[in-house]
Amino acid sequence: MFKTDSGEELFVLDGHVHLWDASPENQANKYGAGFISCFYDYHRNLSPAEYVWERPVFEKYGPEKMVKDVFIDGYVDMGIFQPTYLKDFYKNGFNTTEQNSWLKVRYPERWILNGSWDPRDGDAGLEYLGSLVQRYGIRGAKLYTAEWKGNSRGWKLTDPWAMRYLEKCQQLGVRNLHVHKGPTIWPLNLDAFDVRDIDEAATAFPELNFIVEHCGLPRLEDFCWIATQERNVYGGLAVVMPFIHSRPRYFAEVLANLLWWVGADKLLFASDYAIWHPRWIVEKFMAFEFPEDIRKEFGVALTLDVKKKILGENAARLYGIDIQAQKKELAKDAIAAMS
Amino acid sequence: MRRDEVYGQLGKVYDPELDQPLTELGFIGGVSIDGNTVAVHFRLPTFWCAANFAFMMAADIRERVSELPWVERVDVQLQDHFFDQEINDGVNCGKTFVETFPLLATDNLDELRETFRVKALLTRQERLLRSLLALGWLEDAILGVRVGDLPGLPLSGEGTALAERYLAILQERGLAGDATAPAFVHPDGRPIDLSEFRVRLEHAQRTRLSVEFNAAFCRGMLKTRYGESEEIPGFPDRAADPRQAVRRLVE
Numbered sequence: 206m207f208k209t210d211s212g213e214e215l216f217v218l219d220g221h222v223h224l225w226d227a228s229p230e231n232q233a234n235k236y237g238a239g240f241i242s243c244f245y246d247y248h249r250n251l252s253p254a255e256y257v258w259e260r261p262v263f264e265k266y267g268p269e270k271m272v273k274d275v276f277i278d279g280y281v282d283m284g285i286f287q288p289t290y291l292k293d294f295y296k297n298g299f300n301t302t303e304q305n306s307w308l309k310v311r312y313p314e315r316w317i318l319n320g321s322w323d324p325r326d327g328d329a330g331l332e333y334l335g336s337l338v339q340r341y342g343i344r345g346a347k348l349y350t351a352e353w354k355g356n357s358r359g360w361k362l363t364d365p366w367a368m369r370y371l372e373k374c375q376q377l378g379v380r381n382l383h384v385h386k387g388p389t390i391w392p393l394n395l396d397a398f399d400v401r402d403i404d405e406a407a408t409a410f411p412e413l414n415f416i417v418e419h420c421g422l423p424r425l426e427d428f429c430w431i432a433t434q435e436r437n438v439y440g441g442l443a444v445v446m447p448f449i450h451s452r453p454r455y456f457a458e459v460l461a462n463l464l465w466w467v468g469a470d471k472l473l474f475a476s477d478y479a480i481w482h483p484r485w486i487v488e489k490f491m492a493f494e495f496p497e498d499i500r501k502e503f504g505v506a507l508t509l510d511v512k513k514k515i516l517g518e519n520a521a522r523l524y525g526i527d528i529q530a531q532k533k534e535l536a537k538d539a540i541a542a543m544s
Numbered sequence: 545m546r547r548d549e550v551y552g553q554l555g556k557v558y559d560p561e562l563d564q565p566l567t568e569l570g571f572i573g574g575v576s577i578d579g580n581t582v583a584v585h586f587r588l589p590t591f592w593c594a595a596n597f598a599f600m601m602a603a604d605i606r607e608r609v610s611e612l613p614w615v616e617r618v619d620v621q622l623q624d625h626f627f628d629q630e631i632n633d634g635v636n637c638g639k640t641f642v643e644t645f646p647l648l649a650t651d652n653l654d655e656l657r658e659t660f661r662v663k664a665l666l667t668r669q670e671r672l673l674r675s676l677l678a679l680g681w682l683e684d685a686i687l688g689v690r691v692g693d694l695p696g697l698p699l700s701g702e703g704t705a706l707a708e709r710y711l712a713i714l715q716e717r718g719l720a721g722d723a724t725a726p727a728f729v730h731p732d733g734r735p736i737d738l739s740e741f742r743v744r745l746e747h748a749q750r751t752r753l754s755v756e757f758n759a760a761f762c763r764g765m766l767k768t769r770y771g772e773s774e775e776i777p778g779f780p781d782r783a784a785d786p787r788q789a790v791r792r793l794v795e
Contacts, residue, residue: 239591239626246590250761250768358648388594393648394641396656397594423561423758426750448757451764455757462750 206532207280207487207516209509215491216517216528219483221383221418221443221475222275222284224308225300228265236353237294248480251447256482266479268308276315277544279476279483282535285317285520287347287383287418293354302337309341314534317524319345319383324366325354331373338377344524345381346374351389351397358390362406371410381523383441385418398424400431407435414523416473419444420463429466439523440467442515443475449489457495461503469511473520487516546614550575550582553608560657561597562759563664569759570766571601573623580616582609587623589765595627599644600653602635624769662731665717667755668710669728670748675703683741692723 207215227241245263258266266274275281286309291299298304302320309318320337322330337343351359360367362384374382388397400421407415420440421428432438440463448456463472474490476483495507521528535541554575555567566572566586573585584605588598602620609618620635622628634644641652676686679699689697694711697703710727714720719733726735736744 236626243590243592246765246768250764356647388592390595391648392650393596393645394651394653394656395596396659397596423754423761425754425757426747429750452757452760455753455760458753459757462753466750 206282207491209491213509214532215513216521216532217281217283217474217483217487218517218520218526219275219279219281219284219476219478220416220441220473220520221287222271222478223287223289223300223480224268224271224305225289225479226265226297226304227263227295227299228261231265231295231297233294233296237291237299240291240294240299244480247444251451252481253450253485256485258479263479268311271478272308272312272315272540274482274484275476275478276540279478280487281476281483282517283315283317283526283531284478285319285345285383285524287319287385288321289347289349289352289385290321290323291349291352293352302341302343306341312538312540314531314538315540317345319343319347319381320379321347321349322370323352323354324360324364324370325357327366331370334370334373334379335377338379344379345383346379347383347385349385350402351386353390358393360391361389362402367406368409371406371413375410375412380412381414381416383416383418386421386424396424400424400427403438404431404435407431407438411437413437414439416441416523418475420459420467420472422459425459425462429462432467432471438467439471439473439519441473441475443477443480446474446476446486446490447481449493450485453493454496456493457499460507461495461499461505464505464507464511465503469514470519472515473523474516490516546577546612547575549612550577550584550609553612554584554605556608557601557604559597559762560600560660560664561594562755562762563660563667564759566601566605569763570770573770580614581619582615582617583619583621584609585621585623587766587770588625589762589769591624591626593625595625595631595645596641596653596656598622598625598627599631599635599641600657602631603641606635606638661713661717663751663755665713665731666748667752668706668713670745670752672703672706672710673728673745673748675699675706679703684738687726687728687736687738687741689727690723691720691725691727694727 207217232238241264245260248263249257275284286305288302288305289299290301302318305318309316318341320334320343322334326333350361384403386398386400390397400417403415403417414437416439417428418441420442422444432440445459476486491512493507500506551567554572555565557566558564559566559569562569571586571588573587576583586602586605602622605620606618609615620632622631630644642649673686691714694707697707699707711720719729728736730736
């Protein structure tokens with residue numbers, strides 16, 4: 206809950222959070238070490254100095270710290286777990302639905318627990334997807350097209366097996382697919398961040414929603430084009446938002462483009478915790494205004510209504526959450542008692 | 545001095561995605577010269593930077609440095625990258641991309657390179673168009689500019705550099721042969737029509753923004769990773785002599 210100066214309480218739904226274990230004990234090889242080092246550099250590079258953690262904490266911070274950071278200190282009312290399995294890089298996986306469910310069980314009102322699927326798992330993966338729906342009632346999934354698996358170095362939404370998984374999602378009501386693009390390595394000669402396969406999938410499955418994480422950056426122009434064409438394509442603002450601190454001008458330009466092309470109803474706030482702490486992102490975003498020249502050029506404004514949509518209303522709509530009813534539930538739970 | 549000659553050649557190697565020289569980006573970690581053998585240490589902002597671009601840059605480093613008449617052998621040493629060994633082995637043996645990655649690549653990198661040269665053209669064009677608009681030029685006057693006018697446009701400092709960079713990419717793409725040809729064209733050489741001026745500009749603006757956003761991120765990540773304290777020279781334009789700055793970084 207973020208309270209404005211005028212006393213208005215804004216519902217904050219963080220669209221992309223993780224509870225990972227990247228500790229050296231869990232790393233399976235140099236790729237696991239390289240993966241978390243890359244995240245740690247993102248964290249160090251874009252966070253304000255007072256929010257930079259020591260590396261061991263970043264590698265494994267545990268559920269208690271996560272609850273405190275996100276809900277008690279970070280203004281967030283609810284978070285969406287976006288699992289990234291990476292079982293070729295981490296012995297027990299990087300962050301799986303099963304691991305994330307530990308917190309879902311303890312604080313059920315606080316989390317939207319998403320699953321994940323990988324078309325290269327074939328029939329067994331389709332069954333697993335069914336079991337995730339049965340066990341956890343998932344209504345969304347994180348898709349990481351750059352994941353390595355055996356000899357494979359990535360996949361596309363247009364792969365025949367991916368189409369079968371999308372059909373299954375449609376049948377099971379797993380409506381929200383959060384697609385994280387790149388760097389995909391297969392085939393290695395093509396652009397690793399290409400987002401165009403999303404266009405085809407979104408056309409083929411109009412009942413599903415495709416939330417493109419970090420808005421397709423660094424391929425913003427392709428993403429804007431696709432999102433303009435397809436009414437079921439959304440932009441997840443992970444990675445985009447932290448630029449508000451170190452590169453506010455770029456943040457303003459990117460957000461103005463997104464508001465103009467994609468629209469205020471189709472953008473979802475995300476911290477990508479634990480890469481970045483939601484507290485400073487929410488504070489800076491609430492205080493942010495477009496520079497005059499950008500406001501003029503694009504003719505878009507970052508009003509309180511727009512901020513409310515981005516921070517929570519859009520994600521709530523995708524996941525069928527009634528914000529007023531949910532606020533009442535949250536006021537009674539164990540986390541409300543702690544804060 | 546041989547070292548300066550090597551850096552001079554490295555200044556001609558561009559990151560294909562960011563359209564900036566490796567020497568300005570800080571991607572050259574050092575050069576060592578032993579007789580007629582040159583070793584170039586090459587490093588990237590993350591462990592996961594796209595391997596195809598890394599290969600292109602490594603191959604270009606080899607090619608450019610090999611152009612020096614005294615050089616007999618170039619040893620490109622990409623470091624801290626998930627495919628560093630594969631890329632170094634491939635490039636230093638003169639293999640093509642497909643030969644280096646027979647199981648992962650279905651083709652060489654010509655198409656990818658072309659895609660990003662088109663983006664580079666759009667990006668350079670957009671910057672120049674905006675600087676002319678900022679000076680109060682009208683759209684039809686801008687579209688009246690000929691290739692031969694580019695070097696003499698009444699711009700200053702940064703604007704002059706933008707015009708030079710734009711002319712250079714027109715030349716590279718064979719669009720500058722005729723000095724009386726329109727300067728502002730589509731990537732395929734068709735002149736931009738007045739009716740599409742704004743749409744083209746907006747389109748190019750998003751391409752430029754993606755490239756700049758990415759470049760800013762890459763620069764920051766490289767600094768975080770390798771801890772340079774020196775500010776890397778100016779963005780988006782070329783420093784007068786990038787080699788000076790690079791030498792400072794290396795030493």
